[in-house]
Amino acid sequence: MPHDHHDHEHDHSHEGLSPSGHPYRADNDTDLSYWQAMEIALRELLIEKGHLTAAQIHAQINAMDSRSPANGARVVARTWVDPEFKAALLADAGAASRAMGFDIGPMHLIALENTKEVHNVVVCTLCSCYPRNLLGLPPDWYKSRAYRSRTVIEPRKVLSEFGLELPEQMQVRVHDSTADMRYIVLPAQPEASLGLTEEELAAWVTRDSMIGVGLPQAPQ
Amino acid sequence: MKVRIKSHWPPGHIRTPAYLRGKIGQIERRIGLFNNPEETAYRQTGPQRELVRVRFRMADIWGARAERGEDVIEAEIYAHWLEPV
Numbered sequence: 001m002p003h004d005h006h007d008h009e010h011d012h013s014h015e016g017l018s019p020s021g022h023p024y025r026a027d028n029d030t031d032l033s034y035w036q037a038m039e040i041a042l043r044e045l046l047i048e049k050g051h052l053t054a055a056q057i058h059a060q061i062n063a064m065d066s067r068s069p070a071n072g073a074r075v076v077a078r079t080w081v082d083p084e085f086k087a088a089l090l091a092d093a094g095a096a097s098r099a100m101g102f103d104i105g106p107m108h109l110i111a112l113e114n115t116k117e118v119h120n121v122v123v124c125t126l127c128s129c130y131p132r133n134l135l136g137l138p139p140d141w142y143k144s145r146a147y148r149s150r151t152v153i154e155p156r157k158v159l160s161e162f163g164l165e166l167p168e169q170m171q172v173r174v175h176d177s178t179a180d181m182r183y184i185v186l187p188a189q190p191e192a193s194l195g196l197t198e199e200e201l202a203a204w205v206t207r208d209s210m211i212g213v214g215l216p217q218a219p220q
Numbered sequence: 221m222k223v224r225i226k227s228h229w230p231p232g233h234i235r236t237p238a239y240l241r242g243k244i245g246q247i248e249r250r251i252g253l254f255n256n257p258e259e260t261a262y263r264q265t266g267p268q269r270e271l272v273r274v275r276f277r278m279a280d281i282w283g284a285r286a287e288r289g290e291d292v293i294e295a296e297i298y299a300h301w302l303e304p305v
Binding site for chain 2: 108125126152156157172177179180181
């Protein structure tokens, strides 16, 4: 019973298990790696020579960390209520996202529309390309060798493991993000959500539905 | 338009996936000119290359092992990797 042990020698041990039964994370007492030292050296030089300030670097980290799937959800929800916006997004997803107010930097974005006949799913077999400038950091599984290699070989089996069973007659389109473009899937609007406001609809759009491994869901 | 991905195996920073080399697909759309990562990865400068999205039938990539032959894969391929069929 990991949550019910009574063998603590003292109250502030940093080895073994926490009072709730979970292992402590080891302190990072190891030496810096080559690239960690390189990053610190480069950052300090940029500051010392007056190219950037520490505050600017921190502000950029904050900006990256503040990006989340909620941004993409707002984009998708607007396509469900505004056909003109949807047409603009399918023509140039980067420009339409910027026009909506999202700072996505120099990212080149393509929107992929799911229909009754076509289901789109995105993978990067070579590394982990992902529309970070709109959706934030990718989930860990997106970077795994299993997802990256299997999605181009057996996408239906992979999708079924995510709980998504597609009809045999529906075409699966796997998009391998090999070079300069990034992708967002536009899932079809669920019938049960018809008539809701754009803001309410955004809560239905999940991160996984924008990668193509899930469908929109009613908010819990 | 039908194209074949060149079956070349040069060393270096190549963004053409191995599983697509030698395979035949259809041009889905032309995206525009981009820096060539095979050069920029080594701080070389050269002409920009056209980037093209190519659509492949699963049956044309995996043969009889394909889950469903009429499903497709689309990928971005630099034009210097394409040859006419």
